[in-house]
Amino acid sequence: MTDEVLLSARGLTKTFGDFVAVDGIDVEVRRGEAFGFLGPNGAGKSSTMRMVGCVSPVTSGELTILGLDPAVDGPRIRARLGVCPQKDILDEDLSVEENLWVYGRFFGLTRAEVRRRAEDLLEFAQLTERRGDRVEPLSGGMKRRLTIARSLMNDPEVLLLDEPTTGLDPQARHVLWDRLFRLKREGVTLIITTHYMDEAEQLCDRLVVMDHGRIVAEGSPRALIETHSTREVVELRFAVDEQERHLDALDGVGERVEVLPDRLLVYADDGDAALAELGGRGVHPLSSLVRRSTLEDVFLTLTGRTLVD
Amino acid sequence: MTVTATPSLGLARFVLLRNVTAFRRAWILLLSGLVEPVFYLFSIGVGLGALIRTVTTDSGAVVPYAEFVAPALLAVSAMNGAVADSVYNFYFKLKHAKVYDAMLATPVSPRDVAVGEVSWSLLRGALYSSMFLAVAWVAGLVHSWWSLLAVPAATLVGLAFGAVGMYAATFMRTWQHVDYVNLVVQPLFLFSATFFPLSTYPDALQWLVRATPLYHGVALERALVLGEVSWGLLWHAGYLVVLGVVGVLGTSRRIGALLLT
Numbered sequence: 203m204t205d206e207v208l209l210s211a212r213g214l215t216k217t218f219g220d221f222v223a224v225d226g227i228d229v230e231v232r233r234g235e236a237f238g239f240l241g242p243n244g245a246g247k248s249s250t251m252r253m254v255g256c257v258s259p260v261t262s263g264e265l266t267i268l269g270l271d272p273a274v275d276g277p278r279i280r281a282r283l284g285v286c287p288q289k290d291i292l293d294e295d296l297s298v299e300e301n302l303w304v305y306g307r308f309f310g311l312t313r314a315e316v317r318r319r320a321e322d323l324l325e326f327a328q329l330t331e332r333r334g335d336r337v338e339p340l341s342g343g344m345k346r347r348l349t350i351a352r353s354l355m356n357d358p359e360v361l362l363l364d365e366p367t368t369g370l371d372p373q374a375r376h377v378l379w380d381r382l383f384r385l386k387r388e389g390v391t392l393i394i395t396t397h398y399m400d401e402a403e404q405l406c407d408r409l410v411v412m413d414h415g416r417i418v419a420e421g422s423p424r425a426l427i428e429t430h431s432t433r434e435v436v437e438l439r440f441a442v443d444e445q446e447r448h449l450d451a452l453d454g455v456g457e458r459v460e461v462l463p464d465r466l467l468v469y470a471d472d473g474d475a476a477l478a479e480l481g482g483r484g485v486h487p488l489s490s491l492v493r494r495s496t497l498e499d500v501f502l503t504l505t506g507r508t509l510v511d
Numbered sequence: 512m513t514v515t516a517t518p519s520l521g522l523a524r525f526v527l528l529r530n531v532t533a534f535r536r537a538w539i540l541l542l543s544g545l546v547e548p549v550f551y552l553f554s555i556g557v558g559l560g561a562l563i564r565t566v567t568t569d570s571g572a573v574v575p576y577a578e579f580v581a582p583a584l585l586a587v588s589a590m591n592g593a594v595a596d597s598v599y600n601f602y603f604k605l606k607h608a609k610v611y612d613a614m615l616a617t618p619v620s621p622r623d624v625a626v627g628e629v630s631w632s633l634l635r636g637a638l639y640s641s642m643f644l645a646v647a648w649v650a651g652l653v654h655s656w657w658s659l660l661a662v663p664a665a666t667l668v669g670l671a672f673g674a675v676g677m678y679a680a681t682f683m684r685t686w687q688h689v690d691y692v693n694l695v696v697q698p699l700f701l702f703s704a705t706f707f708p709l710s711t712y713p714d715a716l717q718w719l720v721r722a723t724p725l726y727h728g729v730a731l732e733r734a735l736v737l738g739e740v741s742w743g744l745l746w747h748a749g750y751l752v753v754l755g756v757v758g759v760l761g762t763s764r765r766i767g768a769l770l771l772t
Contacts, residue, residue: 309617
């Protein structure tokens with residue numbers, strides 16, 4: 203990571219009619235960084251990504267990408283970006299390798315050049331054996347890897363990934379994360395949106411938490427957890443309807459208690475001690491779990507809501 | 512064509528290349544656009560021609576009916592090819608396959624998309640008309656050397672219908688809207704002086720027909736295939752080119768408005 207700022211937004215705003223999708227956010231991303239936008243659906247992450255991808259005009263505020271203004275230099279910026287949209291909009295009329303070739307030509311690359319790059323990227327995406335196949339029968343993970351391979355055809359300096367692993371099974375997610383780590387090692391700047399906290403923790407050096415179009419917190423995953431949550435969390439499950447009855451007994455245990463529809467969360471730096479204290483008070487839940495705090499807890503603390511319903 | 516150059520226009524050829532690549536395996540589909548006019552040629556031109564024998568063209572020449580109808584059907588085949596591609600395929604790619612969303616994430620501009628897609632329509636128009644012309648020639652319905660110009664003329668028909676069809680498709684929101692296209696194409700097919708001379712109509716109707724695009728395609732093709740060439744043909748060609756340019760400009764604006772939000 204260097205000090206060179208690749209993306210800078212000041213008061214960046216996007217409205218659709220009366221609806222404010224992005225509400226004056228300030229963001230800076232440096233070269234080589236893996237930067238995340240974490241937030242629930244509708245937080246304004248995708249709208250932000252589309253503005254950064256120069257396919258959505260900025261309503262107000264300032265946006266500079268690679269030192270250029272998207273309103274003036276859209277095509278020049280796009281030539282240096284890789285875009286991996288939320289839905290795999292692969293070309294189903296084309297085969298796997300044709301998808302890469304044709305897309306590469308859109309950047310003005312020569313025939314020989316796109317064939318050479320496609321060769322490497324098929325390898326990278328572990329799709330060499332499916333190269334001649336149609337896109338449609340590929341698995342979700344393969345399609346996503348092909349989308350990422352396609353977005354790398356122009357050897358981009360910045361890769362935009364909108365919800366890269368949404369809808370993928372756990373194994374496919376890990377394969378994908380591994381590929382993204384490699385890109386990061388090679389110096390590609392990653393800008394990622396996600397509503398999965400584990401993904402943000404895995405991939406991002408730094409992230410902003412978004413809610414209702416605003417940034418509510420910013421920092422490294424570790425720092426965010428330290429600032430906005432305790433070290434550990436105790437999850438308590440009670441029989442149906444019994445949760446309420448135990449609330450009073452929890453008073454003073456840990457730093458804070460969060461009530462969710464199906465469980466209680468007790469925030470404490472020492473989860474085991476908190477649990478022992480509860481046992482001493484005669485509180486015996488059906489099940490209990492002591493775990494480390496995650497970004498989910500940060501989000502819950504900041505907004506009072508869970509990230510994924 | 513006379514589309515004005517923009518800095519990134521060079522990328523339009525890669526939009527065209529995408530279609531060529533996609534249809535390399537599905538070339539048999541391309542033939543479907545040829546079949547219908549050939550059927551009409553043999554049922555109406557040859558079949559009905561056995562009853563009608565000859566017809567007096569608007570320029571006063573007396574020609575066998577099949578030779579009169581063949582060039583009109585050439586224009587129809589170019590129209591059908593262009594409409595099929597620009598309305599149905601374009602609508603599908605725009606609304607369902609999201610092909611252009613992916614393209615616009617690259618340096619490709621809406622103008623490149625419009626020009627590339629219309630070029631493809633044009634190419635298909637040329638392909639259909641060459642094949643149709645070959646069939647008509649084998650059937651002994653083509654005599655003049657001017658007929659060779661019928662193929663470039665058919666690309667003008669492809670340009671006009673391709674561009675306007677695409678522009679119309681950008682306003683459609685459901686497949687039902689797409690089906691309305693037939694309500695436009697069918698009457699054009701039947702009433703553009705396709706099966707009988709323009710002079711059959713009363714004056715007022717003649718002016719109405721003259722205002723519609725397929726008439727100009729038919730008149731242009733008929734004059735070339737029958738060898739009745741005059742400077743007046745430039746008027747027909749001009750009409751088609753203007754329609755094409757307006758359609759391309761409108762389409763690129765609409766693609767921008769729809770996808771770059």
